[in-house]
Amino acid sequence: MSWVLVTPPAGQLIELNEAKQQCRVDGDDENPVLQRAIDAAMSWLDGYRGVLGRCILTQSWRRTIHGGAGTVRFPFPDVSSISAEFADEAGGDATYVVRDTDRIEFRSVQGRPVNVTITAGFGNVSDVPPAIKQAALMLVDFYYNNRGGVSDGRGVPPEVDAMISPFRVWRV
Numbered sequence: 263m264s265w266v267l268v269t270p271p272a273g274q275l276i277e278l279n280e281a282k283q284q285c286r287v288d289g290d291d292e293n294p295v296l297q298r299a300i301d302a303a304m305s306w307l308d309g310y311r312g313v314l315g316r317c318i319l320t321q322s323w324r325r326t327i328h329g330g331a332g333t334v335r336f337p338f339p340d341v342s343s344i345s346a347e348f349a350d351e352a353g354g355d356a357t358y359v360v361r362d363t364d365r366i367e368f369r370s371v372q373g374r375p376v377n378v379t380i381t382a383g384f385g386n387v388s389d390v391p392p393a394i395k396q397a398a399l400m401l402v403d404f405y406y407n408n409r410g411g412v413s414d415g416r417g418v419p420p421e422v423d424a425m426i427s428p429f430r431v432w433r434v
Contacts, residue, residue, distance in 0.1 A: 267321065342381050
């Protein structure tokens with residue numbers, strides 16, 4: 263089973279007024295289009311399937327492990343809290359050991375299902391590296407100004423890739 267978002271970020275990395283400034287938009291007529299661009303940018307960058315391979319703002323994810331003892335790798339760096347509880351009627355905490363900050367190892371779970379919940383992310387908006395925030399703003403601007411798509415194969419601006427590159431987590 264894959265990781266499932268349990269608690270989304272409390273706020274947004276990019277607020278609508280910031281996107282309006284970045285895209286040089288006055289008035290409210292374009293608000294829905296700008297919000298879609300913000301949502302698309304964050305979807306591309308953040309979380310389990312995001313290109314960064316990490317959580318930007320603090321959020322919690324859960325995975326249910328079925329079966330016996332073993333090792334569970336975290337899908338993200340920057341994990342700030344971990345909990346493991348039995349997922350059956352008897353409940354209770356499962357015993358685990360953190361290994362190399364990127365995985366936990368269960369000692370004995372007697373074949374019972376376990377819910378593993380992690381909290382990860384840089385923290386609040388003020389804790390996010392400025393390069394990630396600027397890259398997200400540039401991506402919003404790109405999506406806003408290229409609503410019909412780009413047919414020359416550019417994908418996203420190379421400046422965005424350059425800005426996020428030091429923060430990407432590559433999974434092997």
